[in-house]
Amino acid sequence: MNRIEVCTENYGNASAIDIDVRGSREKFWFSFNDSPNQKWLFKNTNKLGTNKKTFEDIGEVIFYEICEQVGVKCALYAPAISVKDGVEKEGVISANYNPLGFQEFSGYSILEYYKNFAYDNYHGLNVDSENTLDNYLHALKCFAATNRAARVDVDKIMTEMGKRFLLDYLCIQSDRNWYNVSFLLDNSSCNFDLSPCFDNGNIFCWNFKSSVIEHLNKLLSNKNKISYLNEFLKSKPIAMGVKTCMSLHNNETPHLMSPLPQTEDSITILENEMVDMILKSKELQDFLFNKLGKENNIIDKAFFEAENKYGKMPELLHEQANRVFNLRCEHLTNLVKQAKKLKEQEEMNEYFV
Amino acid sequence: MSILYSYHGNVLGSLTFDEKNYCYNSVPEGEAAAKQMSFGLIPYRLYNSQELKSDKLFDEFKVWLHYSSRNDVKNLCEINELDSDWDKLVKMAKHELKSDGFSLKLAQ
Numbered sequence: 001m002n003r004i005e006v007c008t009e010n011y012g013n014a015s016a017i018d019i020d021v022r023g024s025r026e027k028f029w030f031s032f033n034d035s036p037n038q039k040w041l042f043k044n045t046n047k048l049g050t051n052k053k054t055f056e057d058i059g060e061v062i063f064y065e066i067c068e069q070v071g072v073k074c075a076l077y078a079p080a081i082s083v084k085d086g087v088e089k090e091g092v093i094s095a096n097y098n099p100l101g102f103q104e105f106s107g108y109s110i111l112e113y114y115k116n117f118a119y120d121n122y123h124g125l126n127v128d129s130e131n132t133l134d135n136y137l138h139a140l141k142c143f144a145a146t147n148r149a150a151r152v153d154v155d156k157i158m159t160e161m162g163k164r165f166l167l168d169y170l171c172i173q174s175d176r177n178w179y180n181v182s183f184l185l186d187n188s189s190c191n192f193d194l195s196p197c198f199d200n201g202n203i204f205c206w207n208f209k210s211s212v213i214e215h216l217n218k219l220l221s222n223k224n225k226i227s228y229l230n231e232f233l234k235s236k237p238i239a240m241g242v243k244t245c246m247s248l249h250n251n252e253t254p255h256l257m258s259p260l261p262q263t264e265d266s267i268t269i270l271e272n273e274m275v276d277m278i279l280k281s282k283e284l285q286d287f288l289f290n291k292l293g294k295e296n297n298i299i300d301k302a303f304f305e306a307e308n309k310y311g312k313m314p315e316l317l318h319e320q321a322n323r324v325f326n327l328r329c330e331h332l333t334n335l336v337k338q339a340k341k342l343k344e345q346e347e348m349n350e351y352f353v
Numbered sequence: 354m355s356i357l358y359s360y361h362g363n364v365l366g367s368l369t370f371d372e373k374n375y376c377y378n379s380v381p382e383g384e385a386a387a388k389q390m391s392f393g394l395i396p397y398r399l400y401n402s403q404e405l406k407s408d409k410l411f412d413e414f415k416v417w418l419h420y421s422s423r424n425d426v427k428n429l430c431e432i433n434e435l436d437s438d439w440d441k442l443v444k445m446a447k448h449e450l451k452s453d454g455f456s457l458k459l460a461q
Contacts, residue, residue, distance in 0.1 A: 027425075108396065150392050
């Protein structure tokens with residue numbers, strides 16, 4: 001795989017601008033010398049605190065290509081290598097998705113706004129402000145209602161969040177915590193909207209070592225059943241829920257989330273809530289049935305595009321991602337179709353009773 | 354020594370430490386400007402503080418301690434394991450670190 005070199009030494013091709021302190025991965029802003037007005041962010045994707053490689057860099061690149069295919073806004077990522085102070089580090093670069101410098105608010109900020117508004121205005125009322133789609137809906141409605149000057153299209157934002165949630169589910173995204181969701185506020189137009197999605201590298205267990213990925217791939221090649229995938233995923237918790245919280249935070253340290261272990265029940269709850277959400281939205285149904293189905297070859301196309309740009313990527317990742325994505329997609333599609341049929345039957349029964 | 358806490362150039366207040374207690378004093382004009390420009394969305398609950406004291410670090414500053422655990426931040430700010438929480442904040446303020454529109458800076 002070819003990596004874009006980012007050399008901020010004196011003789012290099014780039015100039016370092018500033019460190020970016022957010023998140024647990026080392027990262028810094030820079031610009032290439034031949035285009036100094038375009039800011040980029042380099043992120044080291046090695047295992048935290050070590051030089052051990054993960055495949056999160058490939059995860060970022062592939063998720064970007066997936067988003068491009070299905071029309072979801074995503075920051076552009078490319079595999080890179082940073083040369084700084086004589087040290088080489090592998091990672092990714094991403095183009096600045098906020099070039100006009102709008103104010104940016106994390107998911108945590110909007111959920112806290114909702115929690116504090118309820119507490120301050122309703123006699124100490126404690127509302128659920130955990131990292132769930134339902135709570136983002138409540139928070140956005142609260143924000144829009146209390147700030148008439150802000151232009152907030154809640155339905156549009158929630159549909160986009162729903163699409164991203166589906167993609168995260170199909171790709172076994174394990175790190176969609178409330179700091180990996182953000183909103184941009186344009187102070188001149190007062191438009192408030194989701195930022196492009198970012199920090200998407202923890203997909204398909206690519207943040208784990210090769211042996212874990214190999215094990216999952218082998219498991220699914222022998223027994224291509226959702227039950228085996230769900231059993232495997234019990235120790236790989238997810239960070240966002242639909243209605244039911246999937247990860248908890250400690251009030252003392254909001255930047256630290258403790259994902260709840262996935263049990264068979266929690267996956268069932270999550271899937272039931274997803275089906276409910278999809279049934280209520282024609283757009284999400286269209287997204288699932290027409291854009292994500294097996295016939296669209298989403299993973300193959302994503303790898304094709306990425307390999308055209310950056311060269312060959314590990315075949316293991318391609319194969320494993322295809323298995324997981326298609327298995328989950330087929331399973332979710334079947335659940336939605338069954339639920340839809342049941343609902344139609346109930347409506348018919350009501351009509352004739 | 355005090356640390357200025359700002360949002361997009363608006364000074365929200367200043368933080369000091371006297372070996373026992375943290376103390377925060379608001380800058381009302383800065384807070385009002387920040388609140389207005391952000392429609393109240395900034396995660397900040399120290400509005401209108403006058404000599405607000407606590408033996409525990411205020412929530413707004415805890416995330417900065419988390420940042421200080423990163424190797425590149427440690428190297429830049431010369432933070433070591435023996436540094437107290439206050440020392441770490443001061444060192445980060447010396448380098449005027451920024452995050453999500455917020456910044457730390459040492460008062461002149």
